[in-house]
Amino acid sequence: MESAVELEKVSHVYVNGRGAYPALQEISLTVRQGEFVSLIGPSGCGKTTLLSLISGLLKPTAGSIRVYGERVEEGVQRIGYMLQQDYLFPWRTIGANASLGLELLGRLDEAAQERVDGLMNEMGLGGHSQRYPHQLSGGMRQRVALVRTLATEPDVLLLDEPFSALDYQTKLQLEELVAGTLKARGKTAVLVTHDITEAVAMSDRVIVLQPNPGRLLADLEVPERIRGASPLKARETEGFHELFHRLWGLFDGMEKGGGRSHG
Numbered sequence: 001m002e003s004a005v006e007l008e009k010v011s012h013v014y015v016n017g018r019g020a021y022p023a024l025q026e027i028s029l030t031v032r033q034g035e036f037v038s039l040i041g042p043s044g045c046g047k048t049t050l051l052s053l054i055s056g057l058l059k060p061t062a063g064s065i066r067v068y069g070e071r072v073e074e075g076v077q078r079i080g081y082m083l084q085q086d087y088l089f090p091w092r093t094i095g096a097n098a099s100l101g102l103e104l105l106g107r108l109d110e111a112a113q114e115r116v117d118g119l120m121n122e123m124g125l126g127g128h129s130q131r132y133p134h135q136l137s138g139g140m141r142q143r144v145a146l147v148r149t150l151a152t153e154p155d156v157l158l159l160d161e162p163f164s165a166l167d168y169q170t171k172l173q174l175e176e177l178v179a180g181t182l183k184a185r186g187k188t189a190v191l192v193t194h195d196i197t198e199a200v201a202m203s204d205r206v207i208v209l210q211p212n213p214g215r216l217l218a219d220l221e222v223p224e225r226i227r228g229a230s231p232l233k234a235r236e237t238e239g240f241h242e243l244f245h246r247l248w249g250l251f252d253g254m255e256k257g258g259g260r261s262h263g
């Protein structure tokens with residue numbers, strides 16, 4: 001299968017007035033077209049840094065990053081980013097927030113507006129276009145953010161803990177919606193989460209990072225029958241708990257080993 005995202009020995013060092021901090025060290029990984037990959041690891045292990053590098057917001061200190069074969073430094077337009085905070089503008093209506101990405105790219109023509117309206121309906125926001133962000137619940141706001149992200153038709157979605165500020169039930173509903181929507185459209189996705197359950201339930205593959213500096217610790221395929229189920233159903237599928245415990249064990253080992261591994 002075609003590779004969508006390719007990282008080759010990517011390292012990143014933050015430099016500021018107090019010195020240099022190595023955040024990521026020699027990360028090599030490939031995400032295939034249409035694959036849903038989760039990135040998990042303790043706080044500070046470099047997950048957000050990795051997404052910023054893939055999106056091109058940050059330039060790696062060393063190594064190369066390619067999206068569909070193009071180096072990200074050359075301005076790849078095929079990436080959409082969704083964050084924990086929805087970053088909706090309070091003075092714009094929901095509809096105007098949803099079409100903002102297209103507007104900024106100068107691509108908001110009639111056809112694009114129809115696409116936004118279609119997505120709004122699909123996300124259950126059809127009747128809410130004229131309302132303002134403060135009038136919506138957290139889950140609805142994240143759905144607006146999802147419409148805004150999908151409206152620009154990115155091939156790769158980077159999701160940085162988009163469900164972590166939501167209550168449990170809303171989070172489960174949104175997981176279903178996001179997983180279903182991205183699968184149906186054949187999108188490639190990289191989800192950052194600190195929730196092992198969410199990672200297993202949503203992904204084809206789970207990648208574990210360890211901190212100081214951020215390195216790959218494990219890269220596990222999710223078994224076919226769990227992958228084939230929706231996130232809600234996946235949680236009840238045979239093998240789910242085994243995989244959860246394996247990942248849990250890796251986290252536990254990191255804490256006991258102080259984040260250092262040998263060999």
Ligand code: ADP
Pocket residue numbers: 014015016021023041042043044045046047048049050
């Ligand atoms: P995560 O998302 O896994 O919690 P981050 O990618 O945000 O981790 O951060 C990785 C490490 O890099 C952390 O130790 C963090 O303190 C450090 N870091 C992040 N951003 C900066 C920055 N702008 N300057 C210096 N250090 C940073």
Ligand code: MG
Pocket residue numbers: 047048049
């Ligand atoms: Mg982060």
